[in-house]
Structures are given as C-alpha cells and as structure tokens.
Amino acid sequence: MIDIRYVRENPEAARASQRARHADESLVDRLLAADEARRSTLQIAEETRAQQKALSRTVGKASPEERPAILADAQALAARVKELEETAAAANAEYEQIGLMIPNIIIDGVPAGGEDDYRVLKHVGTVPEFDFPVKDHLELAEGIGGFDMARGTKVSGSRFYYLTGIGARLELALLTAAADLAEANGFSLMITPTLVKPEIMGGTGFLGEHSDEVYHLEEDDLYLVGTSEVALAGYHADEILDLSDGPKRYVGWSTCYRREAGSYGKDTRGIIRVHQFNKVEMFSYCTPAEAEEEHARLLDFEEQMLAKVEIPYRVIDTAAGDLGSSAARKFDCEAWLPSQERWMEVTSTSNCTTFQARRLSVRERVEGKTQVAATLNGTLATTRWLVAILENHQREDGSIYVPEGLRPYLGGREVISPK
Numbered sequence: 395m396i397d398i399r400y401v402r403e404n405p406e407a408a409r410a411s412q413r414a415r416h417a418d419e420s421l422v423d424r425l426l427a428a429d430e431a432r433r434s435t436l437q438i439a440e441e442t443r444a445q446q447k448a449l450s451r452t453v454g455k456a457s458p459e460e461r462p463a464i465l466a467d468a469q470a471l472a473a474r475v476k477e478l479e480e481t482a483a484a485a486n487a488e489y490e491q492i493g494l495m496i497p498n499i500i501i502d503g504v505p506a507g508g509e510d511d512y513r514v515l516k517h518v519g520t521v522p523e524f525d526f527p528v529k530d531h532l533e534l535a536e537g538i539g540g541f542d543m544a545r546g547t548k549v550s551g552s553r554f555y556y557l558t559g560i561g562a563r564l565e566l567a568l569l570t571a572a573a574d575l576a577e578a579n580g581f582s583l584m585i586t587p588t589l590v591k592p593e594i595m596g597g598t599g600f601l602g603e604h605s606d607e608v609y610h611l612e613e614d615d616l617y618l619v620g621t622s623e624v625a626l627a628g629y630h631a632d633e634i635l636d637l638s639d640g641p642k643r644y645v646g647w648s649t650c651y652r653r654e655a656g657s658y659g660k661d662t663r664g665i666i667r668v669h670q671f672n673k674v675e676m677f678s679y680c681t682p683a684e685a686e687e688e689h690a691r692l693l694d695f696e697e698q699m700l701a702k703v704e705i706p707y708r709v710i711d712t713a714a715g716d717l718g719s720s721a722a723r724k725f726d727c728e729a730w731l732p733s734q735e736r737w738m739e740v741t742s743t744s745n746c747t748t749f750q751a752r753r754l755s756v757r758e759r760v761e762g763k764t765q766v767a768a769t770l771n772g773t774l775a776t777t778r779w780l781v782a783i784l785e786n787h788q789r790e791d792g793s794i795y796v797p798e799g800l801r802p803y804l805g806g807r808e809v810i811s812p813k
C-alpha cells in the first residue's frame with residue numbers, strides 16, 4: 395500500500411506514476427477525497443463525543459427541573475457520535491479499498507509505457523554463432539535424456555514435465571550454485587512454505603490485477619506461491635526489525651506454481667512457460683534510505699550468477715506499465731535464446747520500497763521510534779535457465795558444454811553427451 399502522507403504532500407507525483415503505468419490516475423484523487431472524509435468525520439466525531447461527555451458531567455449538578463433536558467441533549471449527542479462513527483467507518487473502508495487498488499509509486503527515472511517500452515542498460519557476452527542447424531532446448535534435452543514432456547502431460551496435463559537423469563542433476567547443480575553464491579554474500583538460506591494465507595499473499599501485492607495467475611485452494615483458503623518472495627515477505631510480518639547492522643538478507647529455495655492464465659498458445663514447447671518450476675530467490679529487508687543501493691547489489695549478484703553459466707544476456711530497466719503492483723522499479727536480465735533469436739527473461743529484481751512492508755506491518759526501529767521498512771527481491775536461478783544453458787552451449791553432435799561454474803556440482807563433468 396502506498397504511503398498516504400507522501401500522496402497528501404506529493405499528489406502530482408502519485409498521478410504521474412499512475413500515468414506512467416497507464417493506470418487510472420483518478421484513483422489518486424478518489425483516495426485523497428476518501429482520506430479527507432474519514433479524517434474530518436472522525437475529528438467531528440471526537441469533538442461531538444467530547445461535548446457529550448462534558449454535558450453528561452453536568453447532570454449531577456443540574457437541578458431536577460434542568461436534568462431531563464440535559465439528559466435528552468446528551469442522548470442526542472451520543473446518537474450523533476454513533477452516526478458519525480458509522481460514516482467515518484464507511485469512509486475508511488472506501489479509503490482502504492481504493493488504497494489497495496493503487497500500485498506502488500514508481501521511482502524517478504523508470505521508463506513510462508508498457509511491455510515494449512523498456513530501456514536497455516547494457517549487453518554482456520557475445521551472442522553465439524553456429525555453423526550447424528540450431529536445435530531448441532527440448533530437442534537437446536531429449537537427446538541427453540534430460541526431459542520427459544510426454545509423461546508430464548500424461549500425469550498432470552499441459553505445461554507439466556519431468557526432469558530426468560542429467561536434466562534433474564543439471565537443475566540441482568544450478569540451484570545449488572545459486573544458493574552457495576547467496577550464502578557467500580551473507581544471505582540466510584531457507585526452504586520456504588509453498589502454501590500461504592490470504593493476508594500474506596495479498597500483503598505482497600499478488601492478489602490484485604494478476605490474481606488469475608495464482609492457484610487457490612478454496613477448501614483450505616490457502617494460496618500456492620509463484621515465488622518464495624511471498625513466504626519471505628511474510629516471514630517478518632507484524633514485527634519490528636533491528637536493521638542497525640545493515641539489511642536482513644534471505645534466500646529462499648522453493649517450488650513455485652503459476653496458472654499462466656492468458657498465455658494460451660505462447661511458448662507451448664518445452665519448459666519456457668510452465669505451471670511448476672523451482673527457483674532460488676533473494677529477499678532483503680532494509681531501511682528505505684538504503685533501498686536503491688540494495689537494489690543495485692541484488693542485480694550484481696544476479697549478474698555474477700549469469701557469469702557462472704557463461705550465457706550472453708542484457709539488462710533492461712522495465713517500463714512502468716510492465717511492473718507488478720508492488721514494484722517501484724524492476725531490472726530484468728534477459729538471456730539470448732538461439733533457437734528463437736530473441737531475448738528471454740531469466741531473472742528480475744524489484745525494489746518494492748515500503749509498499750509490501752506497509753501492508754504486512756513490517757517496521758524497523760530508528761532512534762526509539764518505528765518506521766516502515768523497505769523490501770526487495772531478486773531471482774538468482776530458476777528452472778527456465780536450463781533453456782538458455784542448453785541452447786547457448788550446444789554442439790553439433792547434440793552434446794552440451796558444461797560451464798565452468800557448474801562443473802563442481804556435476805562431478806567435474808565438462809561435457810554432457812547425447813544418449
């Protein structure tokens with residue numbers, strides 16, 4: 395949820411953020427109107443209650459003749475207080491409803507526009523050139539005995555799969571390398587819950603316009619997470635943190651689930667867009683003043699991991715209209731996909747400023763007072779990386795070059811040969 399004090403003082407900045415996102419800027423004015431209504435009504439209610447209490451205290455001193463009139467006036471004021479409190483409660487409900495509809499206010503410099511309006515910040519590595527027909531990741535994986543899509547579909551339906559043999563080992567190597575990198579940089583490793591309560595899922599901002607992406611277990615009223623970010627954001631809900639020694643950093647390893655609603659016909663071959671996958675996700679709690687510096691740090695860790703697997707990539711500054719509701723800024727790393735000759739997102743890191751922490755009541759103590767903390771997240775490795783690794787490191791005979799950064803996790807293996 396956005397900071398109402400900031401919106402009161404900077405209404406045009408909030409409107410500009412909505413415009414940059416191609417969102418409804420009138421929500422800002424509706425929020426301010428509801429905020430004014432709830433505050434002014436509560437003030438009148440408090441003043442009326444004070445009058446009623448003051449009048450009630452005069453009853454004992456009044457003469458028998460005056461007492462009935464005073465009691466009648468006190469009762470009328472009490473009824474008026476109740477009426478005002480009900481009006482204030484309705485105004486507060488409207489305020490909260492509108493507040494939940496407004497995404498985080500973007501950081502200065504974020505490109506305006508939609509999905510195609512990103513800004514490319516840099517390219518790293520050389521796009522490979524092959525002197526033989528390029529195979530896609532599925533053909534390569536089936537050649538080395540790493541995927542079984544047919545049986546995944548038989549057992550669970552479309553967009554499900556089995557990682558088999560060397561495919562399973564390759565994913566474990568990738569995720570373990572990511573966990574090691576994170577731990578070496580001060581992150582605490584966690585295996586996180588994959589089912590969470592509605593207040594945790596909603597608190598992270600995933601039950602807004604993209605709620606159709608989330609699996610919901612109605613009987614238990616629990617949600618399957620699409621990222622361990624959700625469980626890590628909820629880890630310190632309703633707590634006051636000590637951040638005097640720097641950010642609290644966690645890295646979550648979890649299975650993730652996404653419905654992929656609205657993606658019919660997109661990336662149906664292989665494992666680019668699937669319903670279930672594994673991911674190692676960084677998560678930081680820090681002071682609001684440290685958030686942008688921490689964001690740059692998370693991006694650097696992602697790039698260190700991409701260097702380990704030796705794949706060419708680019709970094710983009712995601713446009714406002716393509717940000718999730720909780721992100722104030724997001725950097726994506728996109729790997730080159732030889733079979734389709736395009737860039738494919740493999741990591742993203744988001745600065746959520748105080749948006750999630752305000753919803754989840756995560757605060758920090760500063761000089762005896764408390765303030766809302768900031769939260770950030772960033773992907774360090776996920777199943778989709780196998781697509782880029784296989785395609786960029788393929789050889790003419792169908793074998794796969796193993797990047798040096800993964801070899802210690804695969805028994806020193808330098809090449810994966812076809813079966």
